[in-house]
Amino acid sequence: MDFVFLGLAADQWLNMGISLLIVLAALLLGRWLVKLILDRGFGGLVRKTKTTLDNAVVDALRVPLYMLVVVLAFDISLSRLNFLPESWASWLNDLFYVLYFLVGLIFAWRFVLNFFDWYGREIAVHTETDLDEQLFPFFRRVALIILGSIALITLLGHFDVDISALVATLGIGSLAIALAAQSALADTISGFLIMIDRPFRIGDRIEILDLDTWGDVLDIGLRSSRIRTRDNRMVVVPNSLIGKSLVVNYSYPDDQYRLQVNVGIAYGVDLELARQTMIEAVKTVEGVLTDRRVEALFLEFGDSALIFRVRWWLDSYWDTRRMFDRVNTAIYNALNEAGIEMPYPQMDVHHKIGSGDVERISGVLRRGD
Numbered sequence: 001m002d003f004v005f006l007g008l009a010a011d012q013w014l015n016m017g018i019s020l021l022i023v024l025a026a027l028l029l030g031r032w033l034v035k036l037i038l039d040r041g042f043g044g045l046v047r048k049t050k051t052t053l054d055n056a057v058v059d060a061l062r063v064p065l066y067m068l069v070v071v072l073a074f075d076i077s078l079s080r081l082n083f084l085p086e087s088w089a090s091w092l093n094d095l096f097y098v099l100y101f102l103v104g105l106i107f108a109w110r111f112v113l114n115f116f117d118w119y120g121r122e123i124a125v126h127t128e129t130d131l132d133e134q135l136f137p138f139f140r141r142v143a144l145i146i147l148g149s150i151a152l153i154t155l156l157g158h159f160d161v162d163i164s165a166l167v168a169t170l171g172i173g174s175l176a177i178a179l180a181a182q183s184a185l186a187d188t189i190s191g192f193l194i195m196i197d198r199p200f201r202i203g204d205r206i207e208i209l210d211l212d213t214w215g216d217v218l219d220i221g222l223r224s225s226r227i228r229t230r231d232n233r234m235v236v237v238p239n240s241l242i243g244k245s246l247v248v249n250y251s252y253p254d255d256q257y258r259l260q261v262n263v264g265i266a267y268g269v270d271l272e273l274a275r276q277t278m279i280e281a282v283k284t285v286e287g288v289l290t291d292r293r294v295e296a297l298f299l300e301f302g303d304s305a306l307i308f309r310v311r312w313w314l315d316s317y318w319d320t321r322r323m324f325d326r327v328n329t330a331i332y333n334a335l336n337e338a339g340i341e342m343p344y345p346q347m348d349v350h351h352k353i354g355s356g357d358v359e360r361i362s363g364v365l366r367r368g369d
Contacts, residue, residue, distance in 0.1 A: 019077030026073030034066045052122055056114035064107035071099045097158060105151050112147060116140045138192075138222055183240065184223060190239035191222040200249045205317055208237065210245035230321075250317040256289070257317040261324065263296075263331060264305030266341035271298060274308065274340050281334035282312050285326045289313040304345045 038058050075096050078084070120136055200206045200217055206227070207214035215229035225242060227235045250257060265274045275296045282294050292313035300307045310331065314323055335342055353361070 015081055015083075019081060022073050022077045023070070026070045030066045030069040030073075033069060034062060038062060038065070053115075053118055056118040057111065060107060060110040060114045063110065064103050067106065068100075068103045071096070071103060074099075094159070098155070101151075101155060101158075105147075108147055108151075109144065112140065112143050116143075183238070186240040187223045187238045190243035191220070191224070193243065194220060194225070194239055199247050200252070204249055204251035206250065207248040208242060208245045209248065211237065211241065213237065214248075255316045255318075256292075256313055257320065258292075258311060258313050259320060259323060259327070260309055260311040261328060261331075262299075263308045263310055263335075264302060264342055265308060265335075266305060266343045269306070269340050271306070273338065274306075274335070277334050277338045277340060278308065278310050278331050281330040282310060282327055285312075285323075285330050287314050287319055287323055287326070289315055303347070305343050 038061060078092060116136055116139070194200075200220075202217050202220060204217050205215065206217060208227075213227060213229070213235055215227040215235065217225060218228050218234075219226040222239075224236050224238050227237060229235060263278060265271075275298070278296045279294050282288055283290060288294065289312075294313075295309075295311045297309045297311070298306065299309050310327070312327065314320070332342070
């Protein structure tokens with residue numbers, strides 16, 4: 001009489017034990033097998049190539065390949081159990097489809113992450129522009145969203161789920177989100193255009209005229225940019241406002257910068273003496289570029305003074321405020337030493353009256369009115 005336990009014969013229990021041993025062997029020896037295949041099998045080929053992209057591919061394969069070994073062992077162990085109910089066949093097919101699908105999805109997901117990490121580490125750091133580094137997080141997020149969406153649609157399609165309603169729902173939901181997030185979407189598009197057009201870069205000193213804000217650019221994000229003002233305050237400006245405003249970049253094309261100040265000289269002064277006095281005074285100021293031209297241009301006849309515009313160059317825009325102080329002080333002291341007057345605003349009023357007006361005014365004064 002054959003041995004029977006829990007409705008299964010001895011040979012069936014033996015097959016179950018063998019199947020269990022196959023799964024355990026895959027769990028215990030799978031990592032060693034994967035390492036043997038990747039490090040020794042493909043390791044020589046990988047080391048011979050000049051690029052390191054294949055290293056990223058091999059690294060992306062390690063976890064999913066181990067999972068594939070385990071799933072294959074599980075599939076083989078169940079397929080050899082011919083005594084399982086036939087009603088399980090459809091359920092097992094769906095189960096292994098999902099498992100194999102997840103293995104492929106994990107590999108694709110890890111490959112995307114490793115590819116962007118590899119590009120940022122090996123390629124982006126050697127390019128002249130940092131645009132690719134700034135756009136990497138955005139593109140990686142988009143790639144993962146597309147991959148996840150394709151995976152979800154494929155998986156639902158396998159189970160005969162009607163995805164047309166889901167796609168329509170996603171379309172309507174996307175439209176509703178887009179309408180509700182118009183400002184955020186406008187900021188994102190403007191941030192993308194700023195990164196492409198590059199009106200300013202991180203580290204540049206800029207002035208946003210319409211917002212009366214100026215300072216050093218610390219970060220250019222997809223939604224907003226961060227500017228540190230000269231009083232060490234952080235200003236977060238939405239990119240859409242920057243896109244609509246006039247932006248002055250004091251760091252482009254280089255750090256050399258020209259400043260100017262208007263000076264009023266009294267009427268009757270020797271123009272050339274005043275001009276040379278101001279020019280020589282500016283040239284002695286620390287920070288003024290001596291190899292660039294210093295000018296004192298006579299611009300106009302003012303109400304109270306002759307207006308000169310003094311212009312000079314400095315080697316960096318960082319010191320503009322202190323430079324105004326030093327130059328104004330030097331010009332003032334030089335003009336005083338030369339005896340050249342700098343008149344303050346004044347107005348002479350002349351009132352003309354006739355002889356009849358004199359008699360009326362005298363009469364008023366005599367009466368004491």
